[in-house]
Amino acid sequence: MENINIVIAGARGRMGREAVQLVQRTENFQLAAVVDHKNDGGRLSDFDGFTGIDVPVYTNMANCFQEIKADILIDLTTPEYGMLHTKTALEYGVRPVVGTTGFSKDNLIELEALCREKELGCIIAPNFAIGAILMMKFAQMAGKYFQDVEIIELHHDQKLDAPSGTAVKTAEMIADVRKTKLQGHPDEKETISGARGAQFEGMHIHSVRLPGLIAHQQVMFGAEGQTLTIRHDSYNRGSFMSGVKLAVDTVLKIDTLVYGLENILE
Numbered sequence: 490m491e492n493i494n495i496v497i498a499g500a501r502g503r504m505g506r507e508a509v510q511l512v513q514r515t516e517n518f519q520l521a522a523v524v525d526h527k528n529d530g531g532r533l534s535d536f537d538g539f540t541g542i543d544v545p546v547y548t549n550m551a552n553c554f555q556e557i558k559a560d561i562l563i564d565l566t567t568p569e570y571g572m573l574h575t576k577t578a579l580e581y582g583v584r585p586v587v588g589t590t591g592f593s594k595d596n597l598i599e600l601e602a603l604c605r606e607k608e609l610g611c612i613i614a615p616n617f618a619i620g621a622i623l624m625m626k627f628a629q630m631a632g633k634y635f636q637d638v639e640i641i642e643l644h645h646d647q648k649l650d651a652p653s654g655t656a657v658k659t660a661e662m663i664a665d666v667r668k669t670k671l672q673g674h675p676d677e678k679e680t681i682s683g684a685r686g687a688q689f690e691g692m693h694i695h696s697v698r699l700p701g702l703i704a705h706q707q708v709m710f711g712a713e714g715q716t717l718t719i720r721h722d723s724y725n726r727g728s729f730m731s732g733v734k735l736a737v738d739t740v741l742k743i744d745t746l747v748y749g750l751e752n753i754l755e
């Protein structure tokens with residue numbers, strides 16, 4: 490089995506640390522470098538928690554790809570930098586696996602075109618947890634039969650984006666099959682702004698942020714005399730890693746943009 494050379498952006502973050510561990514313990518995965526917002530020219534081992542992981546740190550993605558042979562970029566940063574990193578990777582012939590959430594529709598359209606132009610694969614996965622993918626697929630199945638749905642996503646209070654990428658993706662998947670409906674009473678009024686949450690094609694999305702939580706989502710459907718609740722819980726960030734591995738293995742074999750792990754799960 491040939492080695493796969495991987496660069497991780499955001500390696501010192503909550504997800505990045507877990508991804509470094511995944512790469513370290515996977516036989517043919519090789520950590521080539523990391524991209525951080527500080528310590529350019531340093532080594533990852535300079536930072537707490539990375540003893541013995543002696544790879545270079547870059548603050549500039551283009552400089553990194555000019556000096557390092559890489560097959561894959563794993564990006565776990567912020568939407569602004571994630572987009573820049575993903576475009577730079579594709580420009581340098583490196584295939585991105587992106588877990589960073591908060592990309593806009595326009596971002597996805599731009600990246601799809603760039604993948605086509607470069608004939609390179611790129612996987613953008615709002616959620617790498619297999620259970621979360623199933624939750625989204627089950628919610629999509631239910632959305633065909635229930636027009637009334639509310640999405641409640643619950644995350645740790647250090648999360649920057651709301652609603653979560655998973656909630657947006659879930660709403661998009663349901664919208665693909667659901668007959669459009671503006672939910673709730675036509676005359677309903679928020680006496681405190683935001684009480685009914687965000688709206689996506691008439692569906693409501695509610696974002697809960699609390700210390701103690703990791704990543705959770707429940708999709709509630711209602712109809713005459715019944716409700717259906719589909720829920721997924723990630724209790725630790727290890728829950729995302731089998732999906733990251735699947736994405737790395739798969740992105741090498743494709744030459745288009747894939748948005749959502751459900752599209753590659755067999």
Ligand SMILES: NC(=O)C1=CN([C@@H]2O[C@H](COP(=O)(O)OP(=O)(O)OC[C@H]3O[C@@H](n4cnc5c(N)ncnc54)[C@H](O)[C@@H]3O)[C@@H](O)[C@H]2O)C=CC1
Pocket residue numbers: 498499500501502503504505524525526548565566567568570587588589590591614615616617618650654729
């Ligand atoms: N797809 C999935 O399954 C999951 C996705 N996420 C997403 O991953 C992203 C990161 O989440 P966390 O690890 O919780 O956040 P975090 O805040 O712990 O980590 C982000 C890291 O990115 C680094 N960073 C910021 N700007 C940078 C730059 N210009 N260059 C390089 N590194 C930079 C920060 O220093 C930090 O170490 C978020 O967008 C989050 O929504 C999180 C969990 C699961």
Ligand SMILES: O=C(O)C1=N[C@H](C(=O)O)C[C@H](O)C1
Pocket residue numbers: 590615616617644645648649652653654655656703704705
């Ligand atoms: O920031 C997080 O933690 C998570 N982000 C992703 C999202 O926005 O959906 C995936 C997971 O929910 C954890």
